[in-house]
Amino acid sequence: MESKETLVGQPVATRDLPAAKLSGATVRFGTYTAIEHLDLEIEAGAFYTILGPSGCGKSTLLRLVSDLIPAASGEVCVFGKSTEEARLAREFAFVFQDAALLPWRTALENVELPLEIGRKRNVRIPVGPRNPRELLELVGLKGRENALPHELSGGMRQRVAIARALLCQPKLLLMDEPFGALDEMTRDRLNLQLLEIWRETGTTILFVTHSISEAVFLGQKVIMLSANPGRLREVVDIELPEPREMKLRDTSDFTRHCAYLRELLETC
């Protein structure tokens, strides 16, 4: 199978293994079943968005894949490894809705944080081809390296969090409503930027959103979950031209995809 060459010449997403594979995965919190018997295969290098009613298990799915919570039954593999092995090998990184930056550290120092923690614990952190400064440049924050989080806008703080997540060149990026708290214009800009980063790095992205148009704009595939308990409803292919541009959202094809997902969501 081919491996994808990034612009910096590093093979990132080897294509022979799925980025994630869930087989009959079930998650329980006490007696409550949050996810029930989920079968799902995430193709390496692709951009997936996840939609579903509030409380249907979107965050739980990301937490399951990232080894934050265990499966009660079934199996979850990340690039052919157990979720724990994949976590230890830093195969994936997580970006939350809240940038979760340390307020007393500059943007650059926040991106460097995983390296510092690794040094203190005597753990070798496998870094990617870009250093923290270059990662800040990649997310459009050149010149703001020394700014403290409170000196940055919400969108900029999220970009710092993305730069930090990219430090170890993760093959899988898990994003839980990362732009959900931002205004629409900022979100649009960050959507375009994220697509550029995705193309350039070759990483696989699993991106949770509650916005149908964001899901369609970003995703090559949309994973629709249904609620109570969380189950896979449908994986919808988004057949829209690449690279995605803003004007795409004014096309009838785009509207058609949104309408289909809106109807589907009503039955979830």
Ligand SMILES: Nc1ncnc2c1ncn2[C@@H]1O[C@H](COP(=O)(O)OP(=O)(O)O)[C@@H](O)[C@H]1O
């Ligand atoms: N740590 C937890 N303990 C108990 N119940 C939880 C926990 N985390 C999530 N849940 C429940 O599991 C369901 C799915 O939650 P979540 O994945 O956060 O939903 P979503 O992200 O789709 O809105 C919800 O009913 C939620 O209340």
Ligand SMILES: [Mg+2]
């Ligand atoms: Mg959630």
